[in-house]
Amino acid sequence: MHHRHIDRFAQGDSPVHRLDARAKLIAVIAYSVILISFNRYAVVELVPLAVLPLAMLWFGGVPTWFALRRVLFLSPFILFVCILSPWYDRAPEVVSFGPWRCEIAGGWLTSADIAVKFTLGVLALTALTSTTRFPLLLEAMRRFGVPKMLLLELGFLYRYLFVLIDEAMRARRARDFRGAALAPVGRRLSAVGSIIASLFVRTLERSERIYMAMAARGYVGEWHGLNVLHFRPRDGAFLAGALLYLLLCRFPWLVHP
Amino acid sequence: MVVLAMHMGNELLSIPMAVVTLVLAALLIAAAALAARKTLHPERLPLMGVMGAFVFAGQMINFTLPGMPGTSGHLGGGVLLAIILGPSAAIVTITAILVVQCLLFQDGGLLALGTNILNMGVVPCLLGWSLYRLLLGRAERAKSWRQYLATWMACVVGVTGGAALVPIEASLSGVLQVPMVKFLAVMVAVHLVIGFFEGLITFVVVAYLRQIRPAVLGLPSADAGGGKLSRGAVTASLLVTAVLLAGVITWFSSGSPDGLEWSYREHRYASGAKALGEPSHAVSAVNAWQAKWSLLPDYTKRSAPLGQTPAEANGAEGAPAEGGTSVAKAWTSLAGTLGTVVTLAILYLAAVLLRRRGRIVPEH
Numbered sequence: 284m285h286h287r288h289i290d291r292f293a294q295g296d297s298p299v300h301r302l303d304a305r306a307k308l309i310a311v312i313a314y315s316v317i318l319i320s321f322n323r324y325a326v327v328e329l330v331p332l333a334v335l336p337l338a339m340l341w342f343g344g345v346p347t348w349f350a351l352r353r354v355l356f357l358s359p360f361i362l363f364v365c366i367l368s369p370w371y372d373r374a375p376e377v378v379s380f381g382p383w384r385c386e387i388a389g390g391w392l393t394s395a396d397i398a399v400k401f402t403l404g405v406l407a408l409t410a411l412t413s414t415t416r417f418p419l420l421l422e423a424m425r426r427f428g429v430p431k432m433l434l435l436e437l438g439f440l441y442r443y444l445f446v447l448i449d450e451a452m453r454a455r456r457a458r459d460f461r462g463a464a465l466a467p468v469g470r471r472l473s474a475v476g477s478i479i480a481s482l483f484v485r486t487l488e489r490s491e492r493i494y495m496a497m498a499a500r501g502y503v504g505e506w507h508g509l510n511v512l513h514f515r516p517r518d519g520a521f522l523a524g525a526l527l528y529l530l531l532c533r534f535p536w537l538v539h540p
Numbered sequence: 541m542v543v544l545a546m547h548m549g550n551e552l553l554s555i556p557m558a559v560v561t562l563v564l565a566a567l568l569i570a571a572a573a574l575a576a577r578k579t580l581h582p583e584r585l586p587l588m589g590v591m592g593a594f595v596f597a598g599q600m601i602n603f604t605l606p607g608m609p610g611t612s613g614h615l616g617g618g619v620l621l622a623i624i625l626g627p628s629a630a631i632v633t634i635t636a637i638l639v640v641q642c643l644l645f646q647d648g649g650l651l652a653l654g655t656n657i658l659n660m661g662v663v664p665c666l667l668g669w670s671l672y673r674l675l676l677g678r679a680e681r682a683k684s685w686r687q688y689l690a691t692w693m694a695c696v697v698g699v700t701g702g703a704a705l706v707p708i709e710a711s712l713s714g715v716l717q718v719p720m721v722k723f724l725a726v727m728v729a730v731h732l733v734i735g736f737f738e739g740l741i742t743f744v745v746v747a748y749l750r751q752i753r754p755a756v757l758g759l760p761s762a763d764a765g766g767g768k769l770s771r772g773a774v775t776a777s778l779l780v781t782a783v784l785l786a787g788v789i790t791w792f793s794s795g796s797p798d799g800l801e802w803s804y805r806e807h808r809y810a811s812g813a814k815a816l817g818e819p820s821h822a823v824s825a826v827n828a829w830q831a832k833w834s835l836l837p838d839y840t841k842r843s844a845p846l847g848q849t850p851a852e853a854n855g856a857e858g859a860p861a862e863g864g865t866s867v868a869k870a871w872t873s874l875a876g877t878l879g880t881v882v883t884l885a886i887l888y889l890a891a892v893l894l895r896r897r898g899r900i901v902p903e904h
Contacts, residue, residue: 315651319550323715327873331880341891353646361549372717379870393717400551408646432573436636439589444596451597475603476744484753486594490587
């Protein structure tokens with residue numbers, strides 16, 4: 284079982300992959316700011332914002348279904364919040380779209396607004412992380428002044444995430460093959476506890492080995508990587524274009540008063 | 541349990557709330573990193589990162605809940621980390637976990653990282669750890685029931701305390717229209733149940749560690765007696781959870797919260813009519829041509845047939861111009877949507893054409 288596939292598209296190569304990680308990171312942060320700066324009744328106004336993430340996904344060679352599946356997978360909590368909203372905000376609101384008009388409770392607008400913002404937000408994050416390798420993102424964060432300790436932990440976390448998930452899935456499969464589903468609750472619970480605890484002990488020993496390997500290779504508190512970022516003119520052009528586009532999405536009357 | 545993850549998303553936050561929580565979280569992380577660096581032996585540096593990966597892996601070991609087919613619970617891990625690593629190292633580790641969840645799994649937004657770090661990192665770690673220490677007393681001499689009580693209470697209070705912040709932050713942001721008290725009741729009730737199972741699993745892990753790796757918990761040597769889970773203790777904690785749950789539900793459902801008025805109407809954006817200088821000759825010629833032939837002039841519906849400007853059409857037919865700002869706005873939104881769809885179609889075609897030239901993602 285290999286869980287590298289979680290991160291598979293980040294390893295590709297495309298015009299979007301080749302952009303500087305800093306430019307993409309700033310663009311996506313600015314995108315999120317613009318997205319949540321719309322008020323809670325904005326729905327149609329948000330539609331043009333779909334262009335940036337979808338374009339990044341398409342030009343980055345990431346299938347749209349991959350990103351949309353992420354949205355679906357994460358949606359239950361937000362759906363729950365959305366369903367509650369129309370019950371409490373019953374102020375009538377006229378919705379008009381082209382030639383069609385109707386009157387509905389304001390809560391429905393809020394629900395739609397939250398759902399659209401959520402979808403676009405997840406799409407933008409997917410577009411960022413499936414076109415940028417994680418170590419490059421870390422390097423970008425380092426340049427932005429994120430504490431070194433946190434970056435070190437993030438590096439370890441990413442490096443061992445897939446290894447440990449594979450290990451846990453093996454343990455889980457072994458448990459399921461032994462008919463754990465038929466056992467009484469108490470036994471099942473203690474099985475879960477002891478699997479997690481032995482995973483913990485193995486992790487502990489692994490981290491000791493990692494430290495010894497680091498010390499043997501001359502680790503003295505400084506992290507060296509091969510990930511070098513170059514901010515080229517085309518990165519500047521991408522960033523400027525993205526920011527201009529976001530500005531126009533937010534303030535459309537700048538182009539035509 | 542898996543279904544109701546309590547990650548806050550960008551869309552429930554306002555910008556001031558996001559900024560305040562991000563700054564607060566950044567300050568707390570800086571303090572925690574400083575404290576962890578002081579107390580932690582360099583040998584344990586990789587431990588924190590690898591522990592983060594361990595929490596992810598531990599969440600894969602699921603547990604089918606009794607009486608609720610189709611649902612399964614798993615370890616959250618925050619309080620366990622705080623118990624084993626200490627609060628400052630646990631906060632840094634959980635921050636790393638949340639950043640990875642945000643970036644790699646898109647769970648919780650970038651701007652909501654601040655709130656998520658406070659809700660799921662800082663509050664559960666500090667609350668859980670201090671309660672655990674308080675209830676456990678001297679770790680070496682702690683009896684099994686005492687260990688259970690400390691772990692269980694730490695998990696319930698830590699998890700619920702963090703989750704209770706979600707509705708408060710959401711209502712302070714003003715995005716959500718649901719009355720804060722009702723949302724709070726739902727979150728607290730759900731997380732009491734989650735905290736109960738979290739406490740059970742955490743205790744089993746801690747008990748196992750007490751037997752095979754007591755040094756991790758700060759114990760001198762293995763004790764054979766400790767760490768057995770008695771049926772009475774579980775029943776008692778189940779009862780306490782049930783009582784708390786019933787208390788929360790009755791308390792909030794009777795105290796009618798409808799007095800809170802949440803229906804403030806925000807101003808729609810003022811129409812930004814701006815004065816511009818007189819256009820040059822060429823520009824006005826192009827404008828005139830565009831007014832004649834564009835399908836949705838000024839992002840609104842044409843008020844004149846194609847090939848005529850509105851003024852000409854009015855002069856010819858004397859028809860009153862269709863008025864009303866909401867109508868104009870509706871046509872603007874239709875035009876914006878259509879424009880977006882056309883743009884997306886062009887971009888998609890371009891991307892497909894580009895992709896033909898070579899595979900972007902290597903096959904393997």
